[in-house]
Amino acid sequence: MKSPISASKQCIHRLLKPQKSSTTTTTTNLRRLSVAPDPIQPPSHEQLTQSAITNLKSTDDWTNNTILHQQLLSLPSNFLPKIARELETSIKALKFFHFINGNQSLSPLSLSSVFQVVIELAIREEDSVSLVNLLDLSKELKIPLSPHSATLLMRYFFRVKKIQNSVLVYEGLDPDVKTIGVKNTLLDLLMKSDRFRDARHLLDEMLEPDVKFPPNEVTLNIILPSLLRWNLGNENENENEKILGLVPKFGIHGLFPSNIWLTQLITKLCRSYRNDKAWDLLHEFMKFGKVEVAPCNALLSGLGKARNYDRINLFLKEMKENGIKPDVVTFGMLVNHLCKSRRVDEALDMFKKTREGIDGICIKPDVILYNTLIDGLCKVGRQEEGLSLMKKMKSEDNCIPTAITYNCLIDGFCKSGEIERSLELFDQMSNEGVNPTVVTVNTLVDGMCKHGRIGNAMEFFRKMQDEKGIKGNVVTYSTLISAFCSVNNIEKATSLFEEMESLGSPDALSYYSLISGLTQAGRPDDASFIASKMKKAGFHLDLVSYNTLISGFCKRNKLDKAVEVLKEMEESGMKADGITYNTLISYFSQKGDFETAHKFLKQMINDGNVPTVVTYGTLIHAYCLAGNLDEAMNIFNEMLITSKVHPNTVIYNILIDSLCKHGKVERALSMMDTMLQKGVKPNTTTYNAMLKGLSSTKRLKEALILMDQMRNQACDPDYVTMEILNDWLSAVGEVEKLRRFVEGYQVA
DNA sequence: GTAGGGTTAG
Numbered sequence: 001m002k003s004p005i006s007a008s009k010q011c012i013h014r015l016l017k018p019q020k021s022s023t024t025t026t027t028t029n030l031r032r033l034s035v036a037p038d039p040i041q042p043p044s045h046e047q048l049t050q051s052a053i054t055n056l057k058s059t060d061d062w063t064n065n066t067i068l069h070q071q072l073l074s075l076p077s078n079f080l081p082k083i084a085r086e087l088e089t090s091i092k093a094l095k096f097f098h099f100i101n102g103n104q105s106l107s108p109l110s111l112s113s114v115f116q117v118v119i120e121l122a123i124r125e126e127d128s129v130s131l132v133n134l135l136d137l138s139k140e141l142k143i144p145l146s147p148h149s150a151t152l153l154m155r156y157f158f159r160v161k162k163i164q165n166s167v168l169v170y171e172g173l174d175p176d177v178k179t180i181g182v183k184n185t186l187l188d189l190l191m192k193s194d195r196f197r198d199a200r201h202l203l204d205e206m207l208e209p210d211v212k213f214p215p216n217e218v219t220l221n222i223i224l225p226s227l228l229r230w231n232l233g234n235e236n237e238n239e240n241e242k243i244l245g246l247v248p249k250f251g252i253h254g255l256f257p258s259n260i261w262l263t264q265l266i267t268k269l270c271r272s273y274r275n276d277k278a279w280d281l282l283h284e285f286m287k288f289g290k291v292e293v294a295p296c297n298a299l300l301s302g303l304g305k306a307r308n309y310d311r312i313n314l315f316l317k318e319m320k321e322n323g324i325k326p327d328v329v330t331f332g333m334l335v336n337h338l339c340k341s342r343r344v345d346e347a348l349d350m351f352k353k354t355r356e357g358i359d360g361i362c363i364k365p366d367v368i369l370y371n372t373l374i375d376g377l378c379k380v381g382r383q384e385e386g387l388s389l390m391k392k393m394k395s396e397d398n399c400i401p402t403a404i405t406y407n408c409l410i411d412g413f414c415k416s417g418e419i420e421r422s423l424e425l426f427d428q429m430s431n432e433g434v435n436p437t438v439v440t441v442n443t444l445v446d447g448m449c450k451h452g453r454i455g456n457a458m459e460f461f462r463k464m465q466d467e468k469g470i471k472g473n474v475v476t477y478s479t480l481i482s483a484f485c486s487v488n489n490i491e492k493a494t495s496l497f498e499e500m501e502s503l504g505s506p507d508a509l510s511y512y513s514l515i516s517g518l519t520q521a522g523r524p525d526d527a528s529f530i531a532s533k534m535k536k537a538g539f540h541l542d543l544v545s546y547n548t549l550i551s552g553f554c555k556r557n558k559l560d561k562a563v564e565v566l567k568e569m570e571e572s573g574m575k576a577d578g579i580t581y582n583t584l585i586s587y588f589s590q591k592g593d594f595e596t597a598h599k600f601l602k603q604m605i606n607d608g609n610v611p612t613v614v615t616y617g618t619l620i621h622a623y624c625l626a627g628n629l630d631e632a633m634n635i636f637n638e639m640l641i642t643s644k645v646h647p648n649t650v651i652y653n654i655l656i657d658s659l660c661k662h663g664k665v666e667r668a669l670s671m672m673d674t675m676l677q678k679g680v681k682p683n684t685t686t687y688n689a690m691l692k693g694l695s696s697t698k699r700l701k702e703a704l705i706l707m708d709q710m711r712n713q714a715c716d717p718d719y720v721t722m723e724i725l726n727d728w729l730s731a732v733g734e735v736e737k738l739r740r741f742v743e744g745y746q747v748a
Numbered sequence: 749g750t751a752g753g754g755t756t757a758g
Contacts, residue, residue, distance in 0.1 A: 328749080331749085339750095369749080369750080372749070411751070439751055444752095445752090446753065473753095513754065516754060544755055545754090548754085548755080550756085579757055585757085617757085648758095
C-alpha cells in the first residue's frame, strides 16, 4: 500500500532534479537583470536582490538561468534567506534552495538558513506531509536544522497532535543544535502530551552534571506547573513522582524553584496525603539553604492536619537550626493548634511571649491571630475574655475586627444561651461598618434554634433575606430543618427542604438533617424515602447516616427493616462498624433474641471489629432485662478475668440497678465496693440505683453514708435522686436530713 | 494560619 507520504516524497524528489529549460526565458531574465537604475554605479545588493526576486517570481522557469545563479551567489549569504522568504510558498522556496545548492562557494550555514525558510513557509502552509519529507531531505542532504527551525518543527508537530514526529526531529539533531532552548521545547511538549516517561528520561539527561547545555530557569518553569496540575491517582502518578524526585537535582546547576513554587508543591503534596514526600523534598532543598518560611509553613500545616506532632516539633527545631525564622503564619498555626486542643491559656501565653519578643522572636500579631485566639476563648466558654481581646486588638495593635471576629464572638454568646448579647454584637458590627455574612446569619439561626426559639430564628432568617440580601445556604436550611424535625414539625421541615431544592442542590448534610430528623421523630420509613432520594441525587449515605437509620428502625421496633438497611449498606460497599453491630446486638438481645444477637457478635468479630465495653454492656443489660442475672454476671466476670476490656461506670450501674431490683441489695453494695476498688468512678446514676435499692429495704443508715459519699465525690444529685430521697425521708420524718443534704452538709 | 450545620451503641 502506498502512503500519501511516499507520494508526496516523489513530488519532492522530482523537485530535486534540475530541469532542462528553454534559453529564451534565460535571455529575458538576463535582460531584466541588466536593467540597472544607474549605469555608472554597479547595482547595490539591495537592488540586485530586488531584481532577483522580481525575476524569480515572474516565471517558474529559471532553473537553468546561469547568470541569475551567479548573481545570486555574488550576494552576501544573509540575502539568500530573504529572497527565499519573498517567494512565499514552500514549493518555490524549495526550488530556490535546489537552485543554489551544490555550489561549493556557498557555506553550509547559508544553505541551511535557506532551508530553514523553506520549513518556516511549509509550517505556515500547515502541510505536515511535506514537512515530514523536508525532514527526510535535510537528513539525506546533511543540512543541519537550526535550533530555531527544530523548535518550530517540534511545536508544529505537537500542534497537529503528532508528538512522535517532534521526538524524531529532536533525535535527528546534531548534538550542537540540541541547545537548552530546543531541549526545553521538547520537554514542554512531552509534558503537555502527558508523555511523562519520555519527559523524565529527557530531564534526567538534561540534569547530568557536565552537560554542554545545562538547564535553566525555563526548564524549571516547564516542569513545575505541570507537576502542580498532576492529579492523584491517575496512571501517570508514578512518573510524576519520579519527575518530582528529579527537581532537587537542579541544585547541582545552581537552580532552585522559587519559594512560591516550592510552597505550592509542598501544599499539593500535603493535600494529597503525601506528607512524607513533602518532608523529604523540603529537606532536599534545605540542604541548599534557600528555603524560606512559606514552604515550611505549608509542611507544618500538612503535618498538623495529620496530627504528626513529633514531626512538627522536630521540624520547628530544624527550622531554627537552619536559620529560618517563624513568622506570624507559623505562630498562627501553633496558636490554633493549642486553641483547638482547648489549651487556650498556653495559646495566650505563646501569643504574649511572641508579641513582646521574650523568646528572641518578636511577632506583630495580625487580625487572623487575634481571631484564632478569640475563637479559642469562645469555644471554651470564655466569650467575655474574647470580647476584651477584641477591644485590645483595636486599641493596642490597630487591628480592625472582621466579620470572622464578630462571628466567633456571636457564636460564643449563642452557645452560652446569651442570644441577646449576640444580637447586640450583631448590631454593633453593622454600626462599625462590618457586613454580616451568611455565617453570621447561620450562627444566630443555630443559636436561636438550640435555645428553643425556632420561630425567632425563622423570622430572623427571612428578615436577613429581605433586608441584607443574604439568601441563606445549605447550612441555614439544614439547621432549620433539623430544628423543625426536633419539635416534630415535619411539614415545616419538608417545605423548607423543598424550598432549598428549588434554590439549588441540597448537600449530603442537608439530606442527612431531614433523614436524621425524620428518624428521630419516629418516622424511619419517611427517612428511608428521603435516603433513596438522596442516593438518586448522587449522594451516598455515610456510616453515621446508616447507623442513625438502623437505630431509628430498631427504636421503632422494626428490626427486620434495620437488617434490610444493613444489607443495603453492605451492598453499597459500606462496611458496618462497631456501632452498627452494637446497635443491632443491643436491640435483638433486648427483644430476647439472643441467638441473633450472638450471630451478630460473631459476624462483628469476623468483620474485624473488637467487641468493646459497649458491646458487653448491651449484652449484660439485655440479660438483666431478661432476668438472667447469672448470665449477666458471667459476662461481667469474664471481663474482669480477661482484663482486655474493663467494665466501666455504665456496666456497674446496670448490674447494681438490676441486683437492687431483684432485692439483692447486699450484693449491689459489694458490687459498688468492687467498683471503687477498681478505680471506676460512681456517678449520679450509680447513687440513684443504690439509694433506690436501699430505700426499698429501708436501710437508712447506709443511705445517709452514701449521701455524704456522693457530696464528697462532688457528684451532684439530680431530680431522680431528689424524688427517691424526698419520698423516702419525708415518709420516715427525716426531712431535716434532706435539707442539710441539699445545702451541702454532712448528714450521717 | 481564623468563623457556621449532625455523631449513631450500654
